[in-house]
Amino acid sequence: MSGRLTDADGRERVEFTFEGDAVSAYAGDTIAMALWAAQAAALRRSSSAGEPRGVLCNMGVCYECLVTVDGHNVRSCMTVVRAGMVVERGGRQ
Amino acid sequence: MSDLVIDADVGVVGAGPGGMAAATRLAAAGLSVAVLDEAPRAGGQIYRQPPVGASASVGIPEPPSHDQGHALIHEFERARLLSVHGATVWDARPGRLWFEHEGRSRLLRCERIVLSPGAYDRCIPFPGWTLPGVVTAGALQVMVRGFGVVPGQRALVAGSGPLLLPTVTALLGAGVEVVAALEASSRWRALRAAPGVIGNAARRREAVWYMKQLWRHGARLQWGWTVFACEGDGRVQRAIIGKVDADGRPRRGTARTIEVDVVGAGFGLVPSIELGLRLGARSRYRPERGGYCLVVDEEQRTAEPTVFAAGEICGVGGAEVAAAEGAVCASAILGELDGRAAAPEVLRAARAERRAADTMLRAFAPLPGLNELARPDTLVCRCEDVTRKQAQQAAEVHGDSMRAIKMGCRAGMGPCQARICGPSLQAMATGQNARVMDRPVVQVPLKAVRADTIRNAPEAC
CATH class of the missing domain: 1.10.10 (Arc Repressor Mutant, subunit A)
Incomplete structure (x- = not known):
């Protein structure tokens, strides 16, 4: 289980969807951190085995947290959430 | 000229301590400086700032060294320079840095380049390390300090080197139960780090601060232990931990299982040197500094005379080394323009920081036996x-x-x-655990970017 430190919420809420489910984030969150706080750890399926993968480095190096936004693959740890963003799991579907 | 192309006297890559120290000084001397940084705000990973609009701090106690970070950020953000954030540099030539920024393909043209792109966590594969919930030590710090996200309820931290301490204290500060904190090096090996800590006032203060934090929470490091495996259904639920011998080889019969919901593993750092190699810098294998590092002269100049490098790219050494070497880069560039050498006191300060860091980190050079996990x-x-x-x-x-x-x-x-x-x-x-690795081969794009970014690159490379 994860969540937020109480002091972190001086920011506006931003709503987006992941795999069709509504997710509530804070402005300035990356997709990866908003999803982690929302308990969604599996962000993509691996290339050949199709195993679930999630955040590894959290700083844009490993590409394990790839998701799809508007048809583009993006690193969810480096992409800040926008209201109404439609985020899908990355990799093999 | 469209805003896709920027012209500056000096282009700086990375807004961590090294890049900030260099850029601030160069800008103060009247040069036009453009900084490219991949993160949303200045600070680098070590002094990472929370998102704009969030409380200034997430309420986690900070070690004394972070005073330097706040000072560097304060000066950097008030300096007359251009700082481009969310910029991914994907190709370079002397005088040219191509980068993707907000989905657009852009170019920075400059006379000189200062590289301070930092480092990233060294991963060592073990069974179950791909399970969601198993992340690097650095990832946990970004989570807690950068975003105020509580990583889980029960954590395991395992790895090697001084960065385990900020990871553990960040978790404790966030109210996470740290079930185990495992340092693979033995206590005896770690003692070799002592001269680098005792001989340097700032590092001494830092070590005392961390000891107090651990003591306050009743936490301790277990020396000579590491993670053997992680298990779980779709995400990590258990970790198997055990003792390792002096070379890091797992010791039979010592394994035990703990229940955890998050694991941070970090076996030191690896310097991010790709950009330097692409620009013509030479590199050398130095295990105590994290592997291949750029070779620089005493003024931080690489084999390509218009390219300078500071901090982890020259070998892992920490924020104090990076800031000191960033100052050297600035002094050397300003010296070149005035036809004189860099200021000797600036060179001396950087050498002293580097010496202390080398002494400390030698005790945590990667243990070859860990490859048997x-x-x-x-x-x-x-x-x-x-x-x-x-x-x-x-x-x-x-x-x-x-x-x-x-x-x-x-x-x-x-x-x-x-x-x-x-x-x-x-x-x-x-199976040759101690062998010297082949030098990494750089491929363009240096980081994966959109095909359109490459297709639309200004002044195609």
Whole structure:
């Protein structure tokens, strides 16, 4: 289980969807951190085995947290959430 | 000219302590400076700032060294310079840095370049390291300090080196139960770090602060222990931990299982040198500094005379080293313009910081025996799903060079471009744990960017 430190919420809420489910984030969150706080750890399926993968480095190096936004693959740890963003799991579907 | 192309006297890559120190000084001297940084705000990973609009701090106690970070950020953000954030540099030539920014393909043209791109966590493959919830030590720090996200309820921290301490204290500060904090080096080996700590006032203060934090929470480091494996259904639920011998080899009969919901593993750092190699810098293998590091002269100049480098790219050393070497880069560039050498006191300060860091980090150089944690069916390359056995077969059939292994099994050819598996891939494939790795080969794009970014690059490279 994860969540937020109480002091972190001086920011506006931003709503987006992941795999069709509504997710509530804070402005300035990356997709990866908003999803982690929302308990969604599996962000993509691996290339050949199709195993679930999630955040590894959290700083844009490993590409394990790839998701799809508007048809583009993006690193969810480096992409800040926008209201109404439609985020899908990355990799093999 | 469109805003896709920026012109500056000096282009700086990275807004961590090294880049900030260099850029602030160069701008103060009246040069036009443009800084490219991949993160949303200045600070680098070590002094990472929370998002704009969030409380200034997430309420986690900070070590004394962070005063330097606040001072650097304060000066940097008030300096007359251009700082571009969310910029991913994907190709470079002397005087040119191509980068993707907000989905657009842009170019920075400059007379000189200062590289301070930092480092990233060294990963060592072990069974279950691909499970969601198993992350690097650095990832946990970003989570807590950068975003105020509580990583879980019960954490395991395992790895080696001084960065385990800020990871553990960040978790404790966030109210996470740290079930175990495991340092693979033995207490005796770690004692070799002592002269680098005792001989340096700032590092001494830092060490005392961390000891107090651990003591306050009743936490302790277990020396000579590490993570053997992680298990769980769809995400990590258990970790198997145990003792290792002096070389890092797992010791039979010492394994025990703990229940956890998050694991942070960090076996030191790997310098991010790709950009330097692309620009013509030379590199050298220095295990105590994290592997291949750029070779620089005493003014931080690389083999390409218009390119300077500061901080982790010259070998892992920490924020104090980076800031001191950033100051050297600035002094050297300003000196060149005035036809004189860099200021001797600035060079002396950087040398002293580097010496202290080298002494400390030698005690945490990667333990070769940790490569035996991976079993034949353990994935070594996470991008291409390549197991250790497949990498071994590739080495047997095609040869034991990095290139042959990559060609033979596709390990290291995915989007991370071998940044994650590279440091241990050759040892995994050949079983020669202590061998000196082949120098990494740089491929353009240096980081995966959109095809349009490459197609639309200004002044196509």
